[in-house]
Amino acid sequence: MKKFVVLVFSISLIALFASSKDVKVNTPSNDVAYTAPSNHPIQPPIG
Amino acid sequence: MEFGALIKFYRTQRGITQAELSKGICSVPHLSKIENNSKEANEKTISLLLRRLNIDLEEMEEKEGEINMLLRSLDDKINFYLRDEIEENYQQLVQIEHLIPFSQYIYIYELYKFRYLIFKGHVDEADDQRALLYKQKKNFSQHEDYLFRYYHAIFLMWKGQYQTADDILDVLHTENNHETASGEFLYHRSLVKSSLEQSGHAIHFGKMALQTFMNQHNFIRILHTLMLLGINYTHSNIYEEAQECFHHLIRNAELLKEEKLLPQIYHNMGHLQFKMKNVKEALYFYEKSLALQPAKNQHYLVTLYAIGELHHSLNSIEKSKECFQEVNLLSKDLCAKKYRLLTDFYLLHMASPVKAFKYLESKVIPYFEEANEHTDDLTRFYKMLADYYNQQGMIIDAVTYLKKLT
Numbered sequence: 001m002k003k004f005v006v007l008v009f010s011i012s013l014i015a016l017f018a019s020s021k022d023v024k025v026n027t028p029s030n031d032v033a034y035t036a037p038s039n040h041p042i043q044p045p046i047g
Numbered sequence: 048m049e050f051g052a053l054i055k056f057y058r059t060q061r062g063i064t065q066a067e068l069s070k071g072i073c074s075v076p077h078l079s080k081i082e083n084n085s086k087e088a089n090e091k092t093i094s095l096l097l098r099r100l101n102i103d104l105e106e107m108e109e110k111e112g113e114i115n116m117l118l119r120s121l122d123d124k125i126n127f128y129l130r131d132e133i134e135e136n137y138q139q140l141v142q143i144e145h146l147i148p149f150s151q152y153i154y155i156y157e158l159y160k161f162r163y164l165i166f167k168g169h170v171d172e173a174d175d176q177r178a179l180l181y182k183q184k185k186n187f188s189q190h191e192d193y194l195f196r197y198y199h200a201i202f203l204m205w206k207g208q209y210q211t212a213d214d215i216l217d218v219l220h221t222e223n224n225h226e227t228a229s230g231e232f233l234y235h236r237s238l239v240k241s242s243l244e245q246s247g248h249a250i251h252f253g254k255m256a257l258q259t260f261m262n263q264h265n266f267i268r269i270l271h272t273l274m275l276l277g278i279n280y281t282h283s284n285i286y287e288e289a290q291e292c293f294h295h296l297i298r299n300a301e302l303l304k305e306e307k308l309l310p311q312i313y314h315n316m317g318h319l320q321f322k323m324k325n326v327k328e329a330l331y332f333y334e335k336s337l338a339l340q341p342a343k344n345q346h347y348l349v350t351l352y353a354i355g356e357l358h359h360s361l362n363s364i365e366k367s368k369e370c371f372q373e374v375n376l377l378s379k380d381l382c383a384k385k386y387r388l389l390t391d392f393y394l395l396h397m398a399s400p401v402k403a404f405k406y407l408e409s410k411v412i413p414y415f416e417e418a419n420e421h422t423d424d425l426t427r428f429y430k431m432l433a434d435y436y437n438q439q440g441m442i443i444d445a446v447t448y449l450k451k452l453t
Contacts, residue, residue, distance in 0.1 A: 041278040041318045042311045042346055044271035046204050047128055047166055
């Protein structure tokens with residue numbers, strides 16, 4: 001019984017490590033709105 | 048009449064040495080003294096030298112006064128920004144152009160011609176005129192030398208070389224020449240500082256220019272200066288003053304029949320509203336500006352691009368796409384590389400962010416770094432790339448761009 005518990009625990013630990021490698025919080029680039037426009041004023045004539 | 052200067056001008060222009068010209072007439076040191084007006088030559092010597100240069104002096108004395116009057120008038124009209132009258136005045140000068148080299152105004156005329164060509168935006172012709180004047184540079188009086196350097200700075204502003212223009216104007220100012228107190232000089236100082244996004248300086252010189260123009264009742268330049276102040280108050284986040292400038296401009300541009308300025312004023316008002324985070328108002332003014340612009344020119348391009356970015360920031364992707372596509376096409380016709388690159392980036396970003404960021408790194412950023420202007424754009428792009436690489440887990444690349452930010 002004790003061996004079985006250790007085995008299950010080991011398997012779950014390995015599964016946790018394996019799955020954590022794939023977990024990545026990544027914001028899709030399409031959702032990123034760049035809200036600092038580079039529009040510029042129009043300067044008056046040089047003349 | 049300035050015979051010495053006249054002989055020197057033609058001799059230099061035609062690439063004749065003093066020895067060649069004086070041969071059989073007088074000695075080289077004698078000619079040198081005549082040319083520098085340090086010796087009064089006798090009539091016979093002068094007449095022989097002029098004949099060798101194929102110069103006819105008839106009518107000269109009668110016309111000299113007229114030339115002087117027309118040149119002063121041209122200078123005044125440029126300073127008062129009277130576009131139609133400038134053309135008429137210049138054409139009158141062209142009619143007696145063949146006589147001008149015989150007067151004492153040869154250099155002043157060539158310098159004012161340089162100024163006229165710059166005013167008209169004839170950049171290539173102005174460049175030829177600059178080269179011609181450069182050859183004569185060592186013959187200039189102090190005033191003529193000042194004019195040459197000042198006009199050269201204005202020419203560089205037309206070519207977008209603001210930093211070099213600023214350096215020249217700065218040197219002229221520190222030489223403490225009384226001419227640098229003129230409204231035009233102060234206006235150009237303010238304009239170059241504004242283009243370099245040095246708002247504090249632009250406001251300082253703009254206020255001085257405004258005072259001078261008000262004393263002269265130079266109404267059109269008052270409008271231009273108010274525009275400069277409005278732009279720079281906006282840039283410095285002094286919004287109340289900026290709004291006041293633009294409201295004043297909208298009221299008076301129509302009164303003074305300066306309708307051409309109105310779309311530019313509305314554009315700048317839109318820019319101010321955007322900075323104040325009044326997005327709806329910003330869009331309203333930008334669209335008003337766009338509707339008033341008949342030709343698809345550079346200003347139309349800038350306004351349409353601003354609308355595109357505004358929609359993009361509001362996540363109205365389809366609307367921004369339409370704007371950017373039109374800007375992209377127009378930028379190719381107008382050879383506006385900056386806007387072509389920017390819209391290429393945004394359009395790519397809508398289709399494939401990965402390709403867009405590669406494009407940003409390989410094309411857009413090098414262009415902006417080389418142009419050495421609009422540092423706020425560069426800062427934004429560095430930040431975009433740092434964020435992007437951070438999201439991709441490419442920490443070293445992210446840090447590279449974060450370092451550039453500091």
